Amino acid sequence: RSACYLIGTGIGGCLMDKHGLIRGSHHFSGEFSYMPVWGRDGKVEQLGNHASMSSLIRAYHALHPYETVDGETICERYLKHEPDAVTCVSHWLQAITMQLITITAVYDPGVICIGGGISRADWFLKELAARYQAGCASFISPMLSFHTEIRSCAFYNEANLIGAAIHARREFYHM
Secondary structure (H helix, E strand, O other): OEEEEEEOOOEEEEEEEOOEEEOOOOOOOOOHHHOEEEOOOOOEEEOHHHHOHHHHHHHHHHHOOOOOOOHHHHHHHHHOOOHHHHHHHHHHHHHHHHHHHHHHHHHOOOEEEEEOHHHHOHHHHHHHHHHHHHHHHHHHOOOOOOOOEEEEOOOHHHHHHHHHHHHHHHHHHOO
16 A cells, blocks of 8 residues: 655645555545645644645745745755744644645555655655654554655656646546
């Protein structure tokens, strides 16, 4: 069992087993962006609104409204311990971690592959894996040892595009 979790403008992904892609009863499996979470104002929000690269940029922009930055710049500032970047990236990592823990609680994959441009960054994968392991211990059970591997997708930022192309080709030839 495995899961792909794609971080980009939004959040996407898929679940797979030994037979291939799991589509679900309504072909909605892997739409991780829609996982619900209680928002800061008490309203239910989509967790993907906190976990996407767009959400990281929006959060930082809210603190620096007259500055135009991209996710890479924010992450560079995080690594330099700039306080606002640390705040925004920490919240962003926590949102991603919550989604990965939810995927684990529902599906228990042996590996979760992370896609998107950020998946090329070693620091990101190490930080995410550490938060994931700690989160599984505190949210699921400190008695269980989760050995789910967190690693990057083979095609990084192109993972989503390649998956869409494969899907389109299969749909076209099976019509």
